Amino acid sequence: MNLTLRIWRQSGPQDKGRMVTYKVDDVSPDMSFLEMLDVLNERLILAGEEPVAFDHDCREGICGMCGLMINGNAHGPQRGTTACQLHMRQFSDGDTIDIEPWRARAFPVIKDLVVDRDAFDRIIAAGGYVTAPTGSAPEAHSTPVAKANADAAFESAACIGCGACVAACPNGSGMLFTAAKVTQLSLLPQGQPERYTRVIGMVDAHDEAGFGGCTNAGECTVVCPKGIPLNTIGRLNRDYLAATRKGGSNTPGS
Amino acid sequence: MAVTGIVLVLFLIAHMLGNLKIFTGAVSFNHYAEWLRELGAPLLPGVWALWILRIGLVVAVVAHIWAATTLAVRARAARPVRYAHRSKVQGSYAARTMRWGGVIILLFVIYHILDLTTGTLNPVGDPTRPYANVVADFAPERWYVTLFYTLAIVTIGFHLRHGVFSALRSLGQQTPRGERRARAVALVFAVALCAGYLVVPFAVLTGLVS
Numbered sequence: 001m002n003l004t005l006r007i008w009r010q011s012g013p014q015d016k017g018r019m020v021t022y023k024v025d026d027v028s029p030d031m032s033f034l035e036m037l038d039v040l041n042e043r044l045i046l047a048g049e050e051p052v053a054f055d056h057d058c059r060e061g062i063c064g065m066c067g068l069m070i071n072g073n074a075h076g077p078q079r080g081t082t083a084c085q086l087h088m089r090q091f092s093d094g095d096t097i098d099i100e101p102w103r104a105r106a107f108p109v110i111k112d113l114v115v116d117r118d119a120f121d122r123i124i125a126a127g128g129y130v131t132a133p134t135g136s137a138p139e140a141h142s143t144p145v146a147k148a149n150a151d152a153a154f155e156s157a158a159c160i161g162c163g164a165c166v167a168a169c170p171n172g173s174g175m176l177f178t179a180a181k182v183t184q185l186s187l188l189p190q191g192q193p194e195r196y197t198r199v200i201g202m203v204d205a206h207d208e209a210g211f212g213g214c215t216n217a218g219e220c221t222v223v224c225p226k227g228i229p230l231n232t233i234g235r236l237n238r239d240y241l242a243a244t245r246k247g248g249s250n251t252p253g254s
Numbered sequence: 255m256a257v258t259g260i261v262l263v264l265f266l267i268a269h270m271l272g273n274l275k276i277f278t279g280a281v282s283f284n285h286y287a288e289w290l291r292e293l294g295a296p297l298l299p300g301v302w303a304l305w306i307l308r309i310g311l312v313v314a315v316v317a318h319i320w321a322a323t324t325l326a327v328r329a330r331a332a333r334p335v336r337y338a339h340r341s342k343v344q345g346s347y348a349a350r351t352m353r354w355g356g357v358i359i360l361l362f363v364i365y366h367i368l369d370l371t372t373g374t375l376n377p378v379g380d381p382t383r384p385y386a387n388v389v390a391d392f393a394p395e396r397w398y399v400t401l402f403y404t405l406a407i408v409t410i411g412f413h414l415r416h417g418v419f420s421a422l423r424s425l426g427q428q429t430p431r432g433e434r435r436a437r438a439v440a441l442v443f444a445v446a447l448c449a450g451y452l453v454v455p456f457a458v459l460t461g462l463v464s
Contacts, residue, residue, distance in 0.1 A: 006338075006339075008338075017335075019338055069337060069339075071339055071341060072337060072339040072341030073341050073344075098338060098339035103335055103336065103337055104332055104333055105331060105332050105333065105334050106332070109335075170350060172329060172332030172333040173329075173332065210331070210332060211332055212325070212328045212331070212333070213324075213325045213328050213329070215325060215349065215420065216416070216419065216420040216424070217346070217349040217350060218346055219345040222345055223344070229430060229433075230423075230433065231423075231427070231429060231433045234427045234429075234432075234433070235428040237423065237424055237425070237426050237428070238426035241426055
């Protein structure tokens with residue numbers, strides 16, 4: 001396959017950045033998208049040019065490091081797939097592919113296609129944990145958990161924090177991520193003591209980081225490589241409403 | 255957004271039911287319009303009750319627009335650098351057209367008040383004869399008015415299709431099954447409301463009401 005790539009190049013956080021066109025020939029349809037970028041980078045290095053910086057780690061769709069806006073789609077055209085698990089057979093010979101970084105104020109570009117996702121860590125630090133050490137897995141029948149709750153918590157826990165939801169959201173909102181991280185705990189017994197301080201703290205951290213507000217547009221759940229459902233945000237809303245009604249101290253960790 | 259939206263939806267339902275009284279004839283319809291003005295009598299004199307309702311609606315509309323503007327401003331600030339390549343809508347068309355749809359609806363409401371409340375833009379424009387105003391408004395030679403009304407009502411339909419679902423979600427609808435139900439309710443409600451509103455101008459246009 002012969003492809004034309006238009007890639008966002010930006011030498012550093014202060015650089016203005018621009019789209020640069022590259023031709024990549026002899027691409028195998030069995031390559032992953034990142035392998036195709038590796039091939040481009042090897043050629044750039046041999047030609048004495050600066051290779052394209054992009055995030056990646058496990059390359060098996062589980063670590064949440066990779067994230068590219070491919071032709072305006074977060075993680076590319078295939079649903080439920082991270083960019084590293086996307087294969088070039090999804091494209092045709094002669095295609096022009098636009099590759100951009102995640103775009104959000106809360107995710108500033110570090111270089112080329114690499115963005116700083118510290119904002120997600122700040123949301124987690126505001127309550128996305130259980131304070132008391134709960135030891136190893138308890139005996140299964142000592143604290144019954146409804147099957148539906150266990151399944152929904154597991155679904156939320158599948159979030160890998162890649163940031164595709166923010167990248168795709170027309171409002172630049174990180175609410176699907178926040179909701180997944182809130183509900184994976186709020187549905188289980190271990191998460192109950194801090195349930196309502198957690199939701200306030202994490203939503204505040206989300207807003208402070210400069211993410212937009214959720215309008216239930218649903219773009220996030222379409223691009224989510226882990227298929228986190230949109231109703232997760234409804235669970236967060238309900239906890240948030242309950243927390244604001246309760247009043248009193250909403251300090252996280254109190 | 256959700257709370258003010260619900261207030262406006264309740265008004266839309268009442269307004270649609272009132273409109274349908276046009277099929278009961280001129281006397282009955284005019285009498286209904288007269289009754290609206292005297293609503294709340296004898297507890298409240300004259301048009302007081304009507305004005306209280308109107309003020310309530312204006313507050314809801316302003317609060318709704320204020321909330322929407324806040325969200326839009328936040329959304330713009332949240333993405334200072336735009337995408338060079340943005341693929342078309344993947345979620346729902348209704349959801350992505352809420353803001354411009356809202357602007358169109360606001361312009362329509364302004365025109366609608368000038369047309370059938372104050373009568374400024376109405377060919378008859380007689381506040382004592384609302385039935386005649388409506389019939390003159392949607393006369394076949396004024397087809398462009400009917401067209402504009404139809405477009406505006408369809409826009410409201412799209413606005414409600416996402417708005418009703420989104421309001422339920424904001425107020426804590428949380429299960430996948432409930433989401434399917436909420437979406438179905440929003441769709442059925444939007445279609446029913448559109449039909450209820452559109453049946454009046456088209457009845458005039460086809461001569462069913464004259």
